[in-house]
Amino acid sequence: MNDWKNVWILAEVNHGKLSATALELLHAGRQLADALGEKLCAVMLGYQVEKFIPELFEYGADTVYVCDDAHLQNYVDDVYAKTLAAMVREYKPNKFLLPATNMGRSLSAKTAVFVGTGLTADATDVKINAEDGQLHATRPTFGGNLMATITCKNTRPEMCSLRPMAYEKAARVSGRRGEVVNFPFQADKYTSLAKFVEFIKNDGDGLDLSEAEVIVAGGRGLGKADGFTLLKKLAQRLGGAVAASRAPVDSGWIDYRYQIGLTGRTVKPKVYIACGISGQIQHMAGMSGADVIVAINKDPQAPIMKVANYAVEGDLYEVIPAMLEALH
Ligand SMILES: Cc1cc2nc3c(=O)[nH]c(=O)nc-3n(C[C@H](O)[C@H](O)[C@H](O)COP(=O)(O)OP(=O)(O)OC[C@H]3O[C@@H](n4cnc5c(N)ncnc54)[C@H](O)[C@@H]3O)c2cc1C
Structure with a gap:
């Protein structure tokens, strides 16, 4: 040893x-x-x-x-x-x-x-x-x-x-x-049955989550896949990226690579805006290191409202358009 x-x-x-x-x-x-x-x-x-x-x-x-x-x-x-x-x-x-x-x-x-x-x-x-x-x-x-x-x-x-x-x-x-x-590479020894064919870059619908200083994340409270269109508008206005809790990923509304949490990614942005996310422990495991957490939720008792620096009680479909208007 x-x-x-x-x-x-x-x-x-x-x-x-x-x-x-x-x-x-x-x-x-x-x-x-x-x-x-x-x-x-x-x-x-x-x-x-x-x-x-x-x-x-x-x-x-x-x-x-x-x-x-x-x-x-x-x-x-x-x-x-x-x-x-x-x-x-x-x-x-x-x-x-x-x-x-x-x-x-x-x-x-x-x-x-x-x-x-x-x-x-x-x-x-x-x-x-x-x-x-x-x-x-x-x-x-x-x-x-x-x-x-x-x-x-x-x-x-x-x-x-x-x-x-x-x-x-x-x-x-x-x-x-x-x-x-x-260290010299030895082509006869370091072999593989798999062969690299092509690298296909994903379509680049926004910033890489690991680089984003602002993240706008959506949860089950969005109610439908199309809810992410609204979140993208807010993310774009703030120069940030879109992410999700596991519920929309499981529902097929958004790809797994956007999932934040225990079985998703860990992020540490300056601002994390959680929209329609209750804040279960498995989600918090991936975002509690954010400098500032903003929560938008209809339920003032949702766990995320207790950890948020700014807890906005309301329907995200009313709050986010109002934010976009204010940022105009
Ligand atoms: C082993 C394991 C690993 C897991 N890993 C992860 C993980 O990596 N990431 C993760 O996120 N979860 C993970 N989960 C799942 C986790 O426990 C929760 O089920 C999940 O985070 C819930 O997602 P949600 O907050 O979007 O949904 P919900 O808990 O259903 O919350 C939806 C929220 O939206 C609010 N809401 C509803 N409508 C509106 C509206 N119109 N406007 C505003 N608010 C509204 C509601 O009040 C509610 O608070 C894991 C679970 C297990 C067991």
Whole structure:
């Protein structure tokens, strides 16, 4: 066990962009590395990704392990997981944090299986246990009613996928530098039965939820799919994005990728406007980190009205047009 040293984070690159989760993981990873007195290392896979290395140093990485190859231009999980597993076997990290994004969830699970170690998926908090130096990864369970702290005692690395936005981005120190380790890609070994065919971008009906400073979310109280047309108008007027609780997703009014909550996405916008959402604990799990919560609800007793900074009692089909009028 003593051969395994240092804290790794996966710096995810998507379609030529460094994911913001890399900077969040550098924040969480720095706390672990400092608690252990070990180095914080970022690992990055992709094609023409070397340009992101200085940024990773400035946000706290001491070492960047990079595998930069044309075979890694598009994400294919077997190819990525085999490459990553080979890097893990070679350099033996002690702890390894990956983002619980679509890519990170798949990649972390496959890599853990290839390496033969344990993974805590979808954690919201990570700590080092002072007594034995083990990773304690905490995640909601039983529908968000309990928090479970999970450990991986007998194998290394201790792996964990961490929810996007569970941590703030690390602080940037301009000009900070570190060590680069290049890892060669081996096309005959890192193979897959699946083949990348085409990337189809979704139609871009608004801002990415993870980047939006204002989110206008709709719930069952919309009553119909078309209710989102009104929410889109308000979101556009405020320069924000539309989201939903699970009820409209289950009803087929809006796609799952807009769902906020325990089984959806976690967001931390400056303003979250919940329209016709009651505020069940599973929904709150994804949005309670918003700076300002505005709730529009017919029922003054709805749980969301108690956590909202501004609770507007009324019919959303009257309140939102009035807001649009006032913003005109
Ligand atoms: C394991 C598990 C995971 C889950 N994960 C998630 C998750 O990720 N995200 C999530 O959101 N939920 C999740 N849920 C479901 C969650 O428990 C709730 O059922 C769901 O959030 C309810 O959605 P809602 O608030 O839109 O609907 P409701 O609870 O039905 O609330 C509708 C609200 O709209 C109000 N309303 C009605 N008409 C109007 C109107 N015209 N104007 C204004 N207000 C009006 C009502 O007063 C009510 O408060 C999960 C549940 C489980 C068990």
